[in-house]
Amino acid sequence: MIYIYLEPSALFKAYIPEQGSDNIEYILSKLGVEFTGITSRWTLLEITRGFVKRKNLGELTPKELKEIVAFFLDDINRLLVSRKVKIVDVTKSIIEKSISLILSKNLYAADAIHVQTAVYSGARVMLTDDIHIKRLAKITPLKIISVELTKEEFIRQINTLFS
């Protein structure tokens, strides 16, 4: 089983229609068979806050915000209990390793937590969007794949994990 780290900028796209939504959906549909998804518990906070920001920007109504956040949390819980996704707690050990990374690489605290959680949990690859791949690729030994690639290129890169 290959562990794939779901960074929030990639996972968020599963709930909003935009470039990359099809690719993250492709991965989520394969979870439990070929892959296990991993993410930090912090991801739940970041995406929830992201939905609130979308409401503040007028992209969602207050009623939709409430419904979509509940749907998102239920969907993640369903993936969790069916063992398709693992949620990794932000532990003392991850915090301590993240501090080193923040000091040495001048990272956002959340970037450091995601990188260290991925490494700690044995992920082979991290999925992000184009914005984050540039920043994170410099500081982690993990393979990073953008979900904003074309579908063909994305699947080709995912398939390299099996070779």
Place this chain on the structure above:
Amino acid sequence: MRVISVRIDEQLLNEALKQIKAGKFKNFSELVREALRTYLLRNRYKWRTREELREYLKKRKFRRSGEIIDEVREEDEL
């Protein structure tokens, strides 16, 4: 967890066993639990699936998720 017994017809059972054989579920209990969760989730919201949620939202303009997530991280910096 509680143990319950249910009656199902042969055809439904065979279809379920095929899914387990294909590796989609570890055993029959896992399949039933997943089916129940999916059913209950589908009846709780306007959208039954992530695809349906995206379809519901597709006519709107959204900022890129990566930009929104970065703004969330910048808030943490303040």
